[in-house]
Amino acid sequence: TNFSTLSAVAIRRYKKFFKLPNRSGANSKQQLLDGIEEHFKSLPIDIPETVAFFMHTVKSKRNKLDYPNEEFVHKKQLRSDM
Structure with a gap:
């Protein structure tokens, strides 16, 4: 999945919606994307x-x-x- 096209605002909203923890020092867009990609891949799918x-x-x-x-x-x- 390609999340790189998302804006920084959309990334922050995703994190807030799913209540993802803030990584210390994760300020760059790429660092935020890495956390979101990990979360997305861990979602259970029926x-x-x-x-x-x-x-x-x-x-x-x-x-x-x-x-x-x-x-x-x-x-x-x-x-x-x-």
């Missing part, structure tokens, strides 16, 4: 769920923004209960 949701989205010609968060979470919980 591949079958992601593929299923992608296929559903393509078939219904919708996108994630069309689903309120509660509806998406509810559908995910229903699938996991099966």
